[in-house]
Amino acid sequence: MYEFDFSFLSDYLPDLINGVWLTIGMTVASILPGFLLGTVVAVARLRGGPWAQRIATIYVEAIRNTPLIIQVFWLFFGLASLQVHVGSFAAAVIALVINVGAYTAEIMRAGFQTIPRGQLEAASCLSLSPFQSLVYIEVPQAVERVYPALVSQFVLMMLATSIMSQISAEELTGVAYMIQSFTFRGFEVYLVIAVLYLGLASLLRVVLLGIAEVSFPRRRRLRTPL
Amino acid sequence: MSGATHPMVRFHNLHKSYGRVEVLKGIDLEVAPGQVVALIGRSGSGKSTALRCVNGLERFQAGELHVCGHDLAAEKVDLRKLRQDVGIVFQSYNLFPHLTVEQNVTLAPRKVKGVGSAEARELAREVLAQVGLSDKVQSYPEELSGGQQQRVAIARSLAMHPRLMLFDEVTSALDPELTGEVLRAIERLASNGMTMMLVTHEMAFARSVADQVVFMHQGRVWETGPGDMLLDPQTAELRQFVGNGL
Numbered sequence: 001m002y003e004f005d006f007s008f009l010s011d012y013l014p015d016l017i018n019g020v021w022l023t024i025g026m027t028v029a030s031i032l033p034g035f036l037l038g039t040v041v042a043v044a045r046l047r048g049g050p051w052a053q054r055i056a057t058i059y060v061e062a063i064r065n066t067p068l069i070i071q072v073f074w075l076f077f078g079l080a081s082l083q084v085h086v087g088s089f090a091a092a093v094i095a096l097v098i099n100v101g102a103y104t105a106e107i108m109r110a111g112f113q114t115i116p117r118g119q120l121e122a123a124s125c126l127s128l129s130p131f132q133s134l135v136y137i138e139v140p141q142a143v144e145r146v147y148p149a150l151v152s153q154f155v156l157m158m159l160a161t162s163i164m165s166q167i168s169a170e171e172l173t174g175v176a177y178m179i180q181s182f183t184f185r186g187f188e189v190y191l192v193i194a195v196l197y198l199g200l201a202s203l204l205r206v207v208l209l210g211i212a213e214v215s216f217p218r219r220r221r222l223r224t225p226l
Numbered sequence: 227m228s229g230a231t232h233p234m235v236r237f238h239n240l241h242k243s244y245g246r247v248e249v250l251k252g253i254d255l256e257v258a259p260g261q262v263v264a265l266i267g268r269s270g271s272g273k274s275t276a277l278r279c280v281n282g283l284e285r286f287q288a289g290e291l292h293v294c295g296h297d298l299a300a301e302k303v304d305l306r307k308l309r310q311d312v313g314i315v316f317q318s319y320n321l322f323p324h325l326t327v328e329q330n331v332t333l334a335p336r337k338v339k340g341v342g343s344a345e346a347r348e349l350a351r352e353v354l355a356q357v358g359l360s361d362k363v364q365s366y367p368e369e370l371s372g373g374q375q376q377r378v379a380i381a382r383s384l385a386m387h388p389r390l391m392l393f394d395e396v397t398s399a400l401d402p403e404l405t406g407e408v409l410r411a412i413e414r415l416a417s418n419g420m421t422m423m424l425v426t427h428e429m430a431f432a433r434s435v436a437d438q439v440v441f442m443h444q445g446r447v448w449e450t451g452p453g454d455m456l457l458d459p460q461t462a463e464l465r466q467f468v469g470n471g472l
Contacts (some may be wrong), residue, residue, distance in 0.1 A: 122320035122379075125281060126334035126386060127309045136333060141324050218324055218366050 006188050010181045019175030020196060026089070026171065027158040027204065030096035034157070035150070037097060038104025039139065045105065047130075056105070058133055063102035069163050071095050076167040088169040092161065100157045107149045111142030144216050147226050151208045155201050162197075171197060233292075234390055234421050235280060240289035242275060248288065249275050251445040256391075257423060257438075262416045264436035264453075265425045270440040273425045277392050280423065281305075281312040291449065294389050310338065313383030314392040316317050317399055319375045321367040327354065327378050328363045331385045338386070353381040373404030377411050384415075391415065393424035410437075429456060429468065434437045441467065 009016070044056040063071065076091040086094070123133040143150070165174025176193040181185045194216055212226060213218070219226065231342055235257040244248040250272045251336040254425045257263050265273040280293050291298040294311040322330050331353060332346035341349065354360050357377035367375050376396055383391060394413065397405040409431050416422065416435050426432050433453040441449040441464045449455065449464045459465040 116318075116320070118316060118318050118320040119322060121283065122316065122322075124305075125283070125314045126382070127306045128334055128336045129306065132337050136337065137322055141322075144324060188362055216324070218326075222366065222368065 005194070007184055008179050008183045008185055008189060009192065012175070015175045016178065019170060019172040020200070022089070022169060022171040023158070023161050023200060026092050026096060026161045026164065026169070027154070029093045030100060030157060031154050032095045034100035035104055037101030039108050041101060041105035042108035042112060043134065045109055052206065060102045060105050063099055064106075068095065068099050068160055069166060071099060072163065072167055088164070088167045091167055092164040092169050096157055096161065099160075100153060103153050104150065107146045107153060108142055111146035112138060114145050115141055144219070147212055149207060155204055158201060158204055159197060176226060231259055233257055234294055235423065236290070236292045237276070238290040240279065240291055242279065242286040245463050249445050250451050252289065254449055255287060255440060255447060257421060259421050260435045261421055262435055263423045263438045263440060264432035265440050265442060266427070266429065266432055266467070267424065267442035267448075272445040273442045274394055276442070277394055277423055277425050280392055281309055281314055310386060311389045312392060313386060313388035313390070314394065315379050315383055315396050317377070317395040319367070319372070319379045321375055323367050323380070326363070327359070327365050327367070329380060330367070331382045334382070335385050349385055349401055353384040354378075356384060356414065357381045358407075371404060373407045374402050376400065376408045380411055389421060391420055391422040393422065393426070395425050395427065397426070397428060432456070
């Protein structure tokens with residue numbers, strides 16, 4: 001009869017906490033730059049000149065059709081062999097931003113396309129510059145339309161940080177692997193880690209939905225669900 | 227038209243084509259300051275296209291067009307400058323749905339002209355009062371009826387203090403009751419001396435509010451005159467167009 005043993009929880013608590021913090025850190029550091037990158041790329045694809053459109057398309061397709069872990073390795077080991085040394089946290093965040101930026105670009109592109117042309121014409125007829133129209137009219141509405149898709153994408157990105165132990169960033173999964181190699185309690189360790197990821201993912205969703213609640217006053221007023 | 231004042235809008239032999247289809251075949255038209263000009267005609271007669279040329283939404287291939295001192299035939303016409311002088315209201319309102327009525331009205335004054343937020347709020351109150359919507363400042367567009375939304379759109383244009391207002395079939399999407407409230411708002415503007423050009427299918431309104439009615443047909447100014455010309459058409463085309471409408 002197998003006897004469960006969760007005593008590693010107390011023995012390795014500081015490691016677990018560090019792992020959780022590192023996972024949160026990578027996620028938080030990547031969301032905003034990833035969103036901004038994706039938005040810029042979406043605008044480049046929709047409005048840019050021929051070259052901007054081409055470059056944006058190549059970027060999006062290249063990233064979405066290669067594994068994240070290869071992108072991370074390429075950044076971390078590839079650059080190291082060119083004598084460019086990036087720390088594992090920095091490499092992880094850069095890779096995540098580049099990765100999530102490509103997916104965000106496609107989501108935002110769909111969001112921009114839902115905005116009726118007439119609104120853009122009206123903005124331009126009010127003498128708003130293309131940039132002002134983008135910032136005050138288009139981005140807020142596009143984000144609102146695709147918000148659930150963006151939330152899913154960022155949660156997926158948070159879960160994807162689990163591969164960063166491969167470049168020796170000791171995030172949650174890395175810590176789990178370390179604990180299990182000392183205790184051989186794979187069942188218990190990964191069960192606990194899964195629950196922790198579940199908790200983190202739920203927390204991230206709650207935080208992002210809270211941000212939506214503050215950012216979209218019209219929805220709050222009219223009680224329209226996201 | 228008095229010779230002393232320069233016309234605010236002057237079309238001279240203006241031609242416009244979409245590909246090989248010529249939609250404006252030499253338009254000549256003048257609008258004096260304070261004048262209300264109604265463009266009428268069938269769908270496809272070029273009236274909306276002519277109106278949209280006035281604030282640069284449509285470019286043209288030949289001829290001249292001067293609007294509030296801007297030469298629209300010039301290579302480098304500054305559309306942002308032009309559009310601070312020329313407001314436009316569309317059939318489909320085109321309000322910004324994520325912004326309140328007040329934010330819709332004050333966005334351009336704040337961002338384009340740098341009006342401060344207290345002053346902008348005052349400005350919103352002033353222009354919304356002009357269209358009879360003082361109580362809707364904090365509403366969102368979707369909480370309003372079509373007629374109210376269209377009046378907000380008028381207020382939004384007025385907030386930029388344009389010298390000329392363009393109305394492009396602004397009541398075509400509204401039922402008769404809502405049409406009435408929008409037309410009354412436009413009428414009030416006209417009586418306050420606003421210069422305006424309007425494309426409309428409301429013949430009775432065109433007749434009563436316009437100083438000059440322009441009947442367009444097949445890309446040309448076919449017949450033009452004071453409002454009462456609608457009662458006594460000189461051309462067969464206008465007679466047929468007016469039909470038993472009046």
